[in-house]
Amino acid sequence: MSRKLTFIPGPIEFSDNVLNAMSTPSQAHTSPEFIKVFQSALIKTRKMFDSSPDSQSQPFILSGSGTLGWDLCGANFISSPNDNILVLSTGFFSDSFANCLKIYSNNVDIIEPENFGDSTNLSTLENKLSEKSYHLITITQTDTSSGVLQNIEEISKIIKKIQPNALIVVDAVCATACETLKFDSWGIDYVLTASQKAVGVPAGLSISIASKRAIDIAINKSKPHAFFTDIKRWLPIMKAYESGNGAYFATPAVQLVHALNVSLDELLSINDGTIDERIHLHKLASDEFKNKLINQLGLKLVPNSLDIAAHGLSVIYYPNNIKGSDLLSKMAENGFTIASGIYKDYKDKYFRIGHMGVSAIGERKDELNQCFEALKLSLSQLGYEN
Amino acid sequence: MSRKLTFIPGPIEFSDNVLNAMSTPSQAHTSPEFIKVFQSALIKTRKMFDSSPDSQSQPFILSGSGTLGWDLCGANFISSPNDNILVLSTGFFSDSFANCLKIYSNNVDIIEPENFGDSTNLSTLENKLSEKSYHLITITQTDTSSGVLQNIEEISKIIKKIQPNALIVVDAVCATACETLKFDSWGIDYVLTASQKAVGVPAGLSISIASKRAIDIAINKSKPHAFFTDIKRWLPIMKAYESGNGAYFATPAVQLVHALNVSLDELLSINDGTIDERIHLHKLASDEFKNKLINQLGLKLVPNSLDIAAHGLSVIYYPNNIKGSDLLSKMAENGFTIASGIYKDYKDKYFRIGHMGVSAIGERKDELNQCFEALKLSLSQLGYEN
Numbered sequence: 001m002s003r004k005l006t007f008i009p010g011p012i013e014f015s016d017n018v019l020n021a022m023s024t025p026s027q028a029h030t031s032p033e034f035i036k037v038f039q040s041a042l043i044k045t046r047k048m049f050d051s052s053p054d055s056q057s058q059p060f061i062l063s064g065s066g067t068l069g070w071d072l073c074g075a076n077f078i079s080s081p082n083d084n085i086l087v088l089s090t091g092f093f094s095d096s097f098a099n100c101l102k103i104y105s106n107n108v109d110i111i112e113p114e115n116f117g118d119s120t121n122l123s124t125l126e127n128k129l130s131e132k133s134y135h136l137i138t139i140t141q142t143d144t145s146s147g148v149l150q151n152i153e154e155i156s157k158i159i160k161k162i163q164p165n166a167l168i169v170v171d172a173v174c175a176t177a178c179e180t181l182k183f184d185s186w187g188i189d190y191v192l193t194a195s196q197k198a199v200g201v202p203a204g205l206s207i208s209i210a211s212k213r214a215i216d217i218a219i220n221k222s223k224p225h226a227f228f229t230d231i232k233r234w235l236p237i238m239k240a241y242e243s244g245n246g247a248y249f250a251t252p253a254v255q256l257v258h259a260l261n262v263s264l265d266e267l268l269s270i271n272d273g274t275i276d277e278r279i280h281l282h283k284l285a286s287d288e289f290k291n292k293l294i295n296q297l298g299l300k301l302v303p304n305s306l307d308i309a310a311h312g313l314s315v316i317y318y319p320n321n322i323k324g325s326d327l328l329s330k331m332a333e334n335g336f337t338i339a340s341g342i343y344k345d346y347k348d349k350y351f352r353i354g355h356m357g358v359s360a361i362g363e364r365k366d367e368l369n370q371c372f373e374a375l376k377l378s379l380s381q382l383g384y385e386n
Numbered sequence: 387m388s389r390k391l392t393f394i395p396g397p398i399e400f401s402d403n404v405l406n407a408m409s410t411p412s413q414a415h416t417s418p419e420f421i422k423v424f425q426s427a428l429i430k431t432r433k434m435f436d437s438s439p440d441s442q443s444q445p446f447i448l449s450g451s452g453t454l455g456w457d458l459c460g461a462n463f464i465s466s467p468n469d470n471i472l473v474l475s476t477g478f479f480s481d482s483f484a485n486c487l488k489i490y491s492n493n494v495d496i497i498e499p500e501n502f503g504d505s506t507n508l509s510t511l512e513n514k515l516s517e518k519s520y521h522l523i524t525i526t527q528t529d530t531s532s533g534v535l536q537n538i539e540e541i542s543k544i545i546k547k548i549q550p551n552a553l554i555v556v557d558a559v560c561a562t563a564c565e566t567l568k569f570d571s572w573g574i575d576y577v578l579t580a581s582q583k584a585v586g587v588p589a590g591l592s593i594s595i596a597s598k599r600a601i602d603i604a605i606n607k608s609k610p611h612a613f614f615t616d617i618k619r620w621l622p623i624m625k626a627y628e629s630g631n632g633a634y635f636a637t638p639a640v641q642l643v644h645a646l647n648v649s650l651d652e653l654l655s656i657n658d659g660t661i662d663e664r665i666h667l668h669k670l671a672s673d674e675f676k677n678k679l680i681n682q683l684g685l686k687l688v689p690n691s692l693d694i695a696a697h698g699l700s701v702i703y704y705p706n707n708i709k710g711s712d713l714l715s716k717m718a719e720n721g722f723t724i725a726s727g728i729y730k731d732y733k734d735k736y737f738r739i740g741h742m743g744v745s746a747i748g749e750r751k752d753e754l755n756q757c758f759e760a761l762k763l764s765l766s767q768l769g770y771e772n
Contacts, residue, residue, distance in 0.1 A: 004419075006412040011640060013412050022408040022641055026392040026399045028723045029589070033390075063451045063590050064614065067636035071614045100613035196637060203415070204449050204590045204639030226612055227486035228450065228457045248728075250453035251582060253590030253642075254397055255408055337414045342634075 004332060007371050008339035009144045009174055009313035009354035010197035014259075015266060015362060018200055021259040029254055030246035037261050038252065042242040044264035048176065048199075048275050049191055049209045051183040056212035060231065060238055061260065063253045064206035066173040068229070069192025070097050072208060073138070073169050074104035075225040076218035076232075077190060081106045083135035086128065086166075088120040089113060090150060091143035092343045097171055101138070104225070109134075116346050117304040119148050122158060129162040136167040141175035145343045147315030147352065148303050149179060156186045167214055173197060176207075177267055177275060178282035178312040178356055189214040195256065198282065198312050198356040200263040204256045266362070279311075281361040285368060286311035289355055292372055297379065298386040302350050312356045315341075317349055319384050324348050330378035336371050390718060393757050394725040395530045395560055395699035395740035396583035400645075401652060401748060404586055407645040415640055416632035423647050424638065428628040430650035434562065434585075434661050435577055435595045437569040442598040446617065446624055447646065449639045450592035452559040454615070455578025456483050458594060459524070459555055460490035461611040462604035462618075463576060467492045469521035472514065472552075474506040475499060476536060477529035478729045483557055487524070490611070495520075502732050503690040505536050508544060515548040522553040527561035531729045533701030533738065534689045535565060542572045553600055559583060562593075563653055563661060564668035564698040564742055575600040581642065584668065584698050584742040586649040590642045652748070665697075667747040671754060672697035675741055678758055683765065684772040688736050698742045701727075703735055705770050710734055716764035722757050 006013055027034040038061075045059040046052075062068065078085065078101070085108045087098040095110070102108045111120055111128060120139075137159055139150050156168055167189040172181055176191070177198035183191060188211065195205035210218070210231065224230040233249050240247035267278050290306065293299045293314060300317045303309040318324055324340055328351065331338050339354070341347040353375070354360075359367040392399055413420040424447070431445040432438075448454065464471065464487070471494045473484040481496070488494045497506055497514060506525075523545055525536050542554055553575040558567055562577070563584035569577060574597065581591035596604070596617065610616040619635050626633035653664050676692065679685045679700060686703045689695040704710055710726055714737065717724050725740070727733040739761070740746075745753040 003411060004417070006414050006417075008414045011412050011415065011637065019409040019411065023405040025389060025405065026397050026588075028392050028394045028725070029397065031390070031392075031723050063449060063454070065449045065636040065639070068449070068614045071612050075612065103610055103613055194637070196640075202412075202639065202641040203637045204642055224489055226457050226461065226615070227489055228454045228615075229612070250451040251397065251580070251589045253451070253588065254582075255588040256590055256639075256642075337417050339414070 004335055004337045005359060005367055005371070007336050007353050007355070009352050010356070011203050012197060012200065012354055012357045013359040013364070013367070014200060014202060015263070015358040017266070018259045018263045021262040022202060022255050024255050024258045027254055029251050030248060034254055035241060035244060035246050038241040038257050039244050041257050041261040041264060042238060044261070044268055045207060046209070047268055047273065048264060049181065049183040050185070050275070051209055055184045057183065057209055058215060058235060058238055059209045060207070060234055061252070061257060062206045062234065063204065063250070065203060066192065066194030066206060068206040069171070069194070069208050070100040071229045072206070072231065073190055073192065074101050075229040076221070077136055077167055077169070077214050078104040079217060079221060083107065084132060085109065086111065086134045086137045088125065088137070088139045088150065088155070090119060090140055090146055090148040092145035093143050093171065094140040097138055097140065115304065116343060117146060117148060117302045119150050119308040120155065122154065125155065126158060126162065129159065134163060134166045136169060138169045138171060140171040141179055141181065142310035142312060144174040144313065146302050147310050147313050149308050149310040152181060153186055156188065160187060174312055175310065177278060179310065180279055183209055195260060199260070200266065200357045201256060201259045204253055205260060282311045282356065285355055285360045285365065286314070289368060289372065290314055297376060313352055313354045315350055315352050318351060319379070322379065322382055322384055324351060326382055327351060327378055330381055331374060334374040334378050336374050390721055390723045391745060391753055391757070393722050393739050393741070395738050396742070397589050398583060398586065398740055398743045399745040399750070399753070400586060400588060401649070401744040403652070404645045404649045407648040408588060408641050410641050410644045413640055415637050416634060420640055421627060421630060421632050424627040424643050425630050427643050427647040427650060428624065430647070430654055431593060432595070433654055433659065434650060435567065435569040436571070436661070437595055441570045443569065443595055444601060444621060444624055445595045446620055447638070447643060448592045448620065449590065449636070451589060452578065452580030452592060454592040455557070455580070455594050456486040457615045458592065458617065459576055459578065460487050461615040462607070463522055463553055463555070463600050464490040465603060465607060469493065470519060471495065472497065472520045472523045474511065474523070474525045474536065474541070476505060476526055476532055476534040478531035479529050479557065480526040483524055483526065501690065502729060503532060503534060503688045505534050505694040506541065508540065511541065512544055512548065515545065520549060520552045522555060524555045524557060526557040527565055527567065528696035528698060530560040530699065532688050533696050533699050535694050535696040538567060539572055542574065546573060553603070560698055561696065563664055565696065566665055569595055581646060585646070586652065586743045587642060587645045590639055591646060668697045668742065671741055671746045671751065672700070675754060675758065676700055683762060699738055699740045701736055701738050704737060705765070708765065708768050708770055710737060712768055713737060713764055716767055717760060720760040720764050722760050
């Protein structure tokens with residue numbers, strides 16, 4: 001094998017068409033040629049989040065990493081440092097989001113998982129919501145550190161029942177395009193994601209969508225918190241491009257937007273112009289992979305039940321007597337980059353394999369089978385007996 | 387001509403090798419393969435700014451646009467909203483930088499140019515510095531809106547003579563790699579730039595370097611202003627990569643960093659591993675182009691004398707009776723995208739042609755001659771007689 005395949009939970013392997021789009025020769029950011037591409041990418045981003053223009057939501061495609069989305073949330077949708085914020089944590093990335101929001105608010109509460117690998121206990125959530133009023137609640141749809149999937153539809157219903165005024169924010173960095181999310185019909189206020197996971201585009205884009213209710217809060221802030229993350233400045237720009245006109249605030253990442261446009265075509269074209277079939281294929285691939293991990297290799301997953309295991313990656317405890325760094329090195333020798341753990345004291349106890357996009361469900365999906373065989377081989381080379 | 391060439395002052399035309407690097411197949415951001423590339427890009431970024439590791443300065447390469455650099459300055463180097471800030475303005479981009487810094491400080495003074503097209507009057511600056519003490523002073527080396535070049539070396543000397551404690555910040559977005567800047571020996575504290583101009587890489591990277599003195603201010607801030615722009619968080623990451631180790635805060639733009647690494651090789655390899663020859667070639671190309679604009683076409687430049695005209699672009703008044711939109715359309719028909727004006731009431735009075743990188747001084751430098759011929763043709767098609 002000439003190069004290692006990247007099977008971490010992002011950046012993922014990219015399709016040839018997406019990589020070719022990264023080499024698009026230069027275009028002015030306000031040229032008619034680029035405006036058309038940016039318009040198309042914004043319209044398709046809206047479809048990816050299942051949000052209609054009638055809802056007056058607005059997608060944002062900015063230069064930056066996924067992390068920038070946390071600041072976009074803090075800078076725009078928290079009105080005062082006294083706002084009560086609730087973070088539903090399922091791992092390292094939920095906790096980091098909380099750390100970011102603590103810069104913007106002095107009142108950030110966290111519901112920790114009872115045990116590592118649990119999703120949020122819904123009774124605990126109901127109790128918390130009955131005790132204290134929140135301005136904004138964040139949910140990490142898939143925490144990339146634990147592979148735990150939150151039930152956004154169910155959680156949103158609970159929040160809307162008890163605290164209909166609370167803004168609902170979803171970190172979907174590791175979930176977009178491989179887990180269902182219905183922005184409008186579930187009444188979500190802000191979803192943030194990034195390009196390099198199931199969206200299928202090299203790292204460098206912060207992609208998000210805000211509801212009218214959230215945008216109104218941003219617009220009514222008395223003073224912006226920062227310049228680049230001020231969506232009041234981005235709003236007319238994104239509206240202009242989405243309607244087929246150029247506008248300037250900061251130079252967009254022209255080549256990455258081209259790549260996004262190509263990738264969104266791949267994501268939405270499978271079936272009927274929605275993302276549903278793509279998500280379904282991720283579930284099938286994930287179920288098959290996890291089934292083999294458990295039943296053929298006798299491995300144990302970090303999520304404490306299969307119905308809360310995310311479909312874009314598998315998060316797996318090392319078997320007894322297998323040293324993490326040995327397994328990762330062996331996997332590299334056998335052609336695959338996989339990822340170590342990243343959550344507190346657990347970080348040396350488990351590893352992570354991403355299975356999103358072209359090498360999991362696309363034309364190169366046999367690579368996921370090869371990854372499984374490489375894992376089987378690596379474990380046996382390290383003396384593991386099932 | 388199959389596609390229009392992009393001769394705006396950024397994004398510029400990119401070399402084939404840089405565009406090919408944009409299509410680098412996926413690599414994990416902490417893989418040995420990528421760490422080597424990021425390390426190399428950081429070391430060469432340091433060389434581009436003429437800064438030695440001995441100075442304990444630190445380059446930063448982040449996902450984002452040039453604009454993000456303004457927030458990096460405001461969020462990290464302004465300690466309190468009471469800090470006195472001085473902005474030396476030569477156009478739209480200096481003023482926008484001031485608008486950004488007004489979010490971080492309530493005391494932002496601006497020295498406006500006496501007339502549009504002037505650089506900062508040095509006596510005015512000396513007087514201002516004698517009257518009031520400043521924490522931080524910003525200079526836009528080339529304001530992309532006016533094409534005015536500031537004399538950073540001279541201005542730094544004046545600041546250091548009168549107010550040695552003031553931090554000196556240079557916006558070099560349209561100057562890096564086409565104007566001389568000696569970070570260490572001139573005693574600059576922060577330089578911010580972006581990828582898509584003379585650095586020669588598609589848009590999407592905020593590139594900057596901070597002095598030890600500036601970093602110490604950031605480190606000693608009692609509370610971070612934001613999360614993504616907190617260089618206290620980025621410092622260990624950049625140090626790790628520069629020394630050949632991986633680290634994680636937010637996912638770097640892997641493909642853009644590859645492209646930067648390739649471009650920096652092109653920038654530094656011409657002569658002796660410094661950027662000097664590259665800058666010299668930009669001066670030669672600019673002088674020749676401007677000479678032809680003035681002497682062959684009888685056009686008038688916006689900068690009020692040739693010694694304050696930047697070398698990465700030419701900013702030119704429309705001749706009488708030529709409508710701006712007509713000239714830009716004609717130029718597009720004749721194969722070139724050029725840029726309109728962008729400064730206040732002057733914006734419909736002038737246009738801008740970028741001449742940076744491969745199509746101005748590289749293997750494709752004849753394209754700049756073709757651009758001149760297209761301008762001559764377009765003007766004559768619109769009835770212009772010199």
